[in-house]
Amino acid sequence: MTTIIASPTRYIQGDNALAEIRRHVEPLGKKLLILASASGKARVENLVAESLAGSACSAHYELFNGECSRQEIQRIRAVYEQTGCDLVVGVGGGKIHDTAKAVAYYVHCPVVIVPTVASTDAPCSALSVIYSESGVFEEYLFLPTNPDVVLVDTGIVSRAPARLLIAGMGDALSTYFEARACARSCATNCVGGKPTLAAQGLARLCYDTLLADGVQAALAVREQACTRALENIIETNTYLSGVGFESGGLAGAHAIHNGFTALPETHALYHGEKVAFGTLTQLVLENADKAELATVLDFCRTVGLPTTLADLGVTDTSRDRLMRVAELACAPNDTLGNMPFPVTPASVCAAIVGADALGRARAGR
Structure with a gap:
């Protein structure tokens, strides 16, 4: 190997x-x-x-x-x-x-x-x-x-708009969970090899730093104050996530993001905003630990990342539309095949619906 x-x-x-x-x-x-x-x-x-x-x-x-x-x-x-x-x-x-x-x-x-x-x-x-x-x-x-x-x-x-930094946190949020899925399935990473210990460690550090400094950084950037927490999150969004995703590997979250590009109303959102919902969907697909899922949901809600289809601007949630998303996400040239179990458009569609339901329940909707 x-x-x-x-x-x-x-x-x-x-x-x-x-x-x-x-x-x-x-x-x-x-x-x-x-x-x-x-x-x-x-x-x-x-x-x-x-x-x-x-x-x-x-x-x-x-x-x-x-x-x-x-x-x-x-x-x-x-x-x-x-x-x-x-x-x-x-x-x-x-x-x-x-x-x-x-x-x-x-x-x-x-x-x-x-x-x-x-x-x-x-x-x-x-x-x-x-x-x-x-x-x-x-x-x-x-x-x-x-x-x-x-x-x-x-x-x-x-000095950039706060929403952009927060979108970057949504992109970075996926890094650990996709790398973890790739490690479990022994998938090949984006550079044609298996993940190193260093890559897996960077992916975990990416997630830990988001939880430690993400909220403070979101508050600081709204005031255009370059605090230590903001510096840490800039490095997290840019370097830890960049090296972590490429060398750790991609799996469900980014493939599901790509699927959502089939819905024109999502084009107004930033990449990381859609990836954040893709992360929640991947965790539902995995039937992740309840505490872990709650932590991710609460982080997204606190910093302002989407947790429901409505947050993505998707108001027409008919199953045929969501199945279009799921089918594109499962395309042979995408990365859902790196999940450590078989995935079908039907299971992805169900996970999207489940993630939306959890997000609405957590928000009291």
Whole structure:
């Protein structure tokens, strides 16, 4: 049995860390293609310009169209080739990161990831999640290497909307439970090996840190206060969850998230918000310990993560619609097969209904 753990070459986190971007990118490339949203560009442009001033480095900004699709990857690839850049930098959230990583893979150049939010565990992984232009999950693009640098400026992240950090906690919440399921089934992780002890330990630390610091971090980010608890949760959402999911493995929660992309009304929610409900559904599917399930439900309710279908915006809960979700979640190219027991669309549909019922009961609805 071969075990594999994967991680970015370098992970840097701290207040005002972006002011030192030149030191970290200069060994990799001199002409940066920076992929960002309009708001992301506005948040980082001055800091990047000050850091690159007086050096041989220059930056070309390209605005992201909003979806990590095959079409967008090809568009950015063409921009890279036309501008003569030699380094891709993804500034923003998860879909920008995944697009930047995919472009760098296709043009054979280094990639630097600069999260402006801690809303997903995408920054550290050698993986891009590909969606259709309309936002429906299509496939995972597994990449041969992790990002060269992940640079997290916690001052910038702490000034992002609180909902984004909380969504990141929803994504991170799945890490331990999916890694645990993969360990029980001896499943292969996202990098083609069995989980190492280190990966399983990081996944557990991810969950423990969420329970220890998640509520305090959610309160702090609402006040834009970069406390120690918030720093810990930024690292949890970004690094512990990123290395933990990739090297620990994916199972039910993310597959169920992918299934929910079949319902257009869920597209308004963030990835981690849907993953949180996917985690609850996985635990119901497993018939998890009552105390554990109560702990997860209470954590989600306290920080503001969805625990019911209504929280996901799903008001039409007819069984044929939920079965569409379950069938997509059980697709052969997804990860529900990593659960340590046979799973069918019918059992997933039942677990979705059960998770919703538990969430409503816990909320007194």
